[in-house]
Amino acid sequence: MSDKNMGILLESGTNELEIVEFTIGENKFGINVIKVKEIINPVKVTKIPHSHPNVEGIIEIRGAVLPVINIEKALGSSISEQGLNDKFIVAEFNKIKVVFHVHSVSQIHRISWNDIEKPSEMYQGLESLITGVIKKEDGMVLLLDFEKIVVDINPAAGINKDQIKKLGKRERSDKKIMVAEDSPLLRKLIHDTLGEAGYSNLEFFENGKDAFHFLDSLASSGNPIRQEIQMVVTDIEMPQMDGHHLTKRIKNDTRLSELPVVIFSSLITDDLRHKGQQVGADGQVSKPEIGELVGLIDRLIL
Numbered sequence: 001m002s003d004k005n006m007g008i009l010l011e012s013g014t015n016e017l018e019i020v021e022f023t024i025g026e027n028k029f030g031i032n033v034i035k036v037k038e039i040i041n042p043v044k045v046t047k048i049p050h051s052h053p054n055v056e057g058i059i060e061i062r063g064a065v066l067p068v069i070n071i072e073k074a075l076g077s078s079i080s081e082q083g084l085n086d087k088f089i090v091a092e093f094n095k096i097k098v099v100f101h102v103h104s105v106s107q108i109h110r111i112s113w114n115d116i117e118k119p120s121e122m123y124q125g126l127e128s129l130i131t132g133v134i135k136k137e138d139g140m141v142l143l144l145d146f147e148k149i150v151v152d153i154n155p156a157a158g159i160n161k162d163q164i165k166k167l168g169k170r171e172r173s174d175k176k177i178m179v180a181e182d183s184p185l186l187r188k189l190i191h192d193t194l195g196e197a198g199y200s201n202l203e204f205f206e207n208g209k210d211a212f213h214f215l216d217s218l219a220s221s222g223n224p225i226r227q228e229i230q231m232v233v234t235d236i237e238m239p240q241m242d243g244h245h246l247t248k249r250i251k252n253d254t255r256l257s258e259l260p261v262v263i264f265s266s267l268i269t270d271d272l273r274h275k276g277q278q279v280g281a282d283g284q285v286s287k288p289e290i291g292e293l294v295g296l297i298d299r300l301i302l
Helices: 144-151 184-196 208-219 243-251 275-277 288-300
Strands: 014-025 027-032 035-041 055-061 064-070 085-091 096-102 104-112 129-136 137-146 179-180 200-204 231-234 263-267 283-286
Touching: 014 085, 014 137, 014 144, 027 144, 055 085, 055 096, 055 137, 064 275, 085 104, 085 144, 129 283, 144 184, 179 208, 184 200, 184 288, 200 208, 208 243, 231 243, 231 288, 243 263, 243 275, 263 288, 275 283
Parallel strands: 027 137, 064 096, 179 200, 179 231, 231 263, 263 283
Antiparallel strands: 014 027, 014 104, 035 085, 055 064, 085 096, 129 137
């Protein structure tokens, strides 16, 4: 598969996504097609001394030198010998490119975020790396938190509170911001970082569906929505309802449409920015640019 024949055909805000299904051992996993640049057969990897144990080494592809992460190792298993069906998934998100080594790639599925369930504690040891569960007739497909896999290797790739400290002491607690983000790790980081920027009055939701129900209940009270909430910050990839669909629902509701919505996601790229524009987002910021997010909040909320 390449960029050319993996084009996304989905309209913005439909609450659907396409995933590439791959395997590690007997287990099936999925990655959002939007993150996938291409899928190639394994090539020779140059090992790097003293690198993270999950990193096999580096490869050169199309003039770029990219790290190769062994997903089997990242999931806590010992690395098995390379098989005939092994593949390299070349991915891009959070403004970085990386290669994931998997055992096989099977097919692409189009599904609704509404059919993706939140993982439970039954996935012993894996729950921190699973963002959603898709139940199918031939078994379950688990969606992995690829951002966390990368940040565990390179913490600098994640949200950095130091970007905010240079702003100095600020008081913004009279401004209430609603945040929709499914990752517990990122909810904590966003909480701490926006708090550092003075925005301590935050309401968090694990998915767009819960967030919209909350807004709907506030709007039903009859008070102008901006008296209750001053802004919404949302991720894109979330079970039940994604951030594009949440934004579309807000902007299409006359009671809520004046509410500023900022999409804060690893999927914000020049090629995909139009999707957020189509659903009416007031701003879009790529993770992990938290300083840029705070600057945008300042402009839209004050």
